[in-house]
Amino acid sequence: MAGKMKAVVKTEPGYGAKLVEVDIPKIGPSQVLIKVTSTSICGTDLHIYAWDKWAESVIKTPQILGHEVAGEVVEIGAQVSKVKLGDFVSAETHIPCGHCYQCETGKQHVCNTMKILGVHVDGVFADYAVIEAVDIWLNDPAITPEFASVQEPLGNAIDTIYAGNVAGKNVLISGAGPIGLLAVGVAKVFGATKIIVSEPNSYRRDIARKMGADAVVDPTQEDLGYVVKHCTGGIGVDFVAEMSGHPVALNQSLKTICTGGSMAMLGFPADKVSIDLTNDVILKEITLIGITGRKMFKTWHIAKRLLKEKRLDLTPAITHQLPLEDFDQGMALMKSGNCAKIILKP
Ligand SMILES: [Zn+2]
Ligand SMILES: [Zn+2]
Known part of the structure; x- marks a missing residue:
């Protein structure tokens, strides 16, 4: 042309x-x-x-x-x-x-x-x-x-939440940037029981509520660990979707996971991050999962179904x-x- x-x-x-x-x-x-x-x-x-x-x-x-x-x-x-x-x-x-x-x-x-x-x-x-x-x-x-x-960023959210096999589980979404917010909706439609969102920006916390979050936390003002314990009967979350890439958030999130739980990480830190592998990962049998982009084209099929059937707004x-x-x-x-x-x- x-x-x-x-x-x-x-x-x-x-x-x-x-x-x-x-x-x-x-x-x-x-x-x-x-x-x-x-x-x-x-x-x-x-x-x-x-x-x-x-x-x-x-x-x-x-x-x-x-x-x-x-x-x-x-x-x-x-x-x-x-x-x-x-x-x-x-x-x-x-x-x-x-x-x-x-x-x-x-x-x-x-x-x-x-x-x-x-x-x-x-x-x-x-x-x-x-x-x-x-x-x-x-x-x-x-x-x-x-x-x-x-649909493209929605695919990132789907891939991340899919990795947590979240049906019936308590989930923490760490970081409610655009993909974190989409992940809230995905976790809801995939059947997560309780969705807790940790995000310092109040504008984004409000949207997280509208997307289906059961509890929102400002981790700079509140004790995230305390809120998670309170919301999960003292157990901790089964799965964390780490969307922030922030080293402090990543460490805080790791500590909220119950023994045997998992964390998928989409947000990437700008520099090397120090974590307590012994106490926060190995002794707790935590599964860490890296997520890059979207599966071609599994996540696109899921996105299409969810949007076409109006299961996800x-x-x-x-x-x-x-x-x-x-x-x-x-x-x-x-x-x-x-x-x-x-x-x-x-
Ligand atoms: Zn994109
Ligand atoms: Zn190739």
């Missing part, structure tokens, strides 16, 4: 991004062009926008930001049979190589040479975006474009909807913490 489009581009190293006019991208034989109808801002986008050390080490400018998306198929590469013109789609953001050990043993989401949409290749904060056929995901028409674009976790042009405002909101998922619409 010839022509121009608007896009949010990191034009040069440093803080911020610019809304610029660029050519509508051309697709290769294994790719699909979509017209973007809804996108959402991820923490990754903020890292790139703010240009932290990680961004500096991976991003090559110019680079179109964004990876969470819903849109319509407008052009299809010669080798692609998965979708047809006009289909309502979203995109997985892991771009796997397809032939490394991980890819060949059913773990494409942790491919050894994985690329990421909006990080290593141009992203979706634009009128149009190129998606690899392997990553295209056909949405159910019953799902709104806003919810459809949030994401409304409280979508706090802002802005035109794409207002991405600076969206990034400022993300930085303030007084938001959950922010939708941008081209």
